[in-house]
Amino acid sequence: MREAIDRRFAEHAEVLRATREHLAGRIDAAAAMIVESYRAGGGVFLFGNGGSAADAQHVAGELVGRFLLNRPALKAQALSTDTSILTCLANDFSFETIFARQLEANARPGDVAVGFTTSGNSANVVAALEYARAHGLKTIAFTGAGGGKCTALADVLFDVPSTVTARVQEAGQVIYHILCEIVEAEMAK
Secondary structure, three states: OHHHHHHHHHHHHHHHHHHHHHHHHHHHHHHHHHHHHHHOOOOEEEEEOOHHHHHHHHHHHHHHOOOOOOOOOOOEEEOOOOHHHHHHHHHHOOHHHOOHHHHHHHOOOOOEEEEEOOOOOOHHHHHHHHHHHHOOOEEEEEEOOOOHHHHHOOOEEEEOOOOOHHHHHHHHHHHHHHHHHHHHHHHOO
16 A cells, blocks of 8 residues: 555656646746736636536635635636536537536636646537637636647646646646635735
8 A cells, every 4th residue: 555655646746846847837827817807807717527627616716715815806607516507508508518608608808718627628628618719718728738629729728747637636736726826916916
């Protein structure tokens, strides 16, 4: 057991090191994009499936609630949380539309759409990012190595250099916590 534990910690540390080298410069760009949207009265819409849905909810909670500072709430919505809307859209249209349709209903040009998909190819995340780009939203994607179809759809791509889902999600959490810290500090000024 101890060998497996040590191996996973070592993998995690190596992915974080590689992620810092590969993606640190993109964090400022994503933070600036989000701050610009907030200062213009916009918001952030986040979406993903499974563990990625949990990541979207986590970020929305940090922005609406607080991360490190007590400050006014920031407009953020995870699009995976309303089961009536999700099941309606999946049933009446298709599962692929569940996030794009919610962007159509709630998002406006200048808002930020943030998709989470470790493969970079989840059809409903890709469809939402396509909708966002076509309708004047800024786009951020959190993916694993290579970025998949999201590469062409993200203004800022966080393509964590790993193909192991757990490592991608762990590194993504570090990135979005840093983003929340920067955005919060800027909005608290």
